[in-house]
Amino acid sequence: MxxxxxxxxxxxxxxxxxxxxxxxxxxxxxxxxxSTDLRDGNQALAEPMDSAPQTAVLGSAAGVRL
Structure with missing residues (x-):
């Protein structure tokens, strides 16, 4: 690379x-x-999150319905 x-x-x-x-x-x-690996979204962040903040974000996103 x-x-x-x-x-x-x-x-x-x-x-x-x-x-x-x-x-x-x-x-x-x-x-x-x-990184462009978007499988869980965490690698695409400039500063990857630990599991606690990531769980909070995913939990709030799961409650949103379109």
Whole structure:
């Protein structure tokens, strides 16, 4: 695995169109890289929870009905 995966990618050259604002903005730094294993959701967090907080979150989510 790469030690700095964001360095693998180069930005696309900008396309200058005068009638737009936010698409002209460029990302200057890489986002925080996290695990993408979403089986229990805990690995996707920047700071994984212990079992007590995770049980509380799952318990409150189980009570919600759509």
């Amino acid at each position: 790469l030690s700095h995966p964001a360095e693998k990618y180069r930005p696309y050259p900008p396309i200058a169109l005068p009638d737009r604002r936010w698409p002209d903005r460029q990302i200057s730094h890489a986002p925080r890289w996290l």
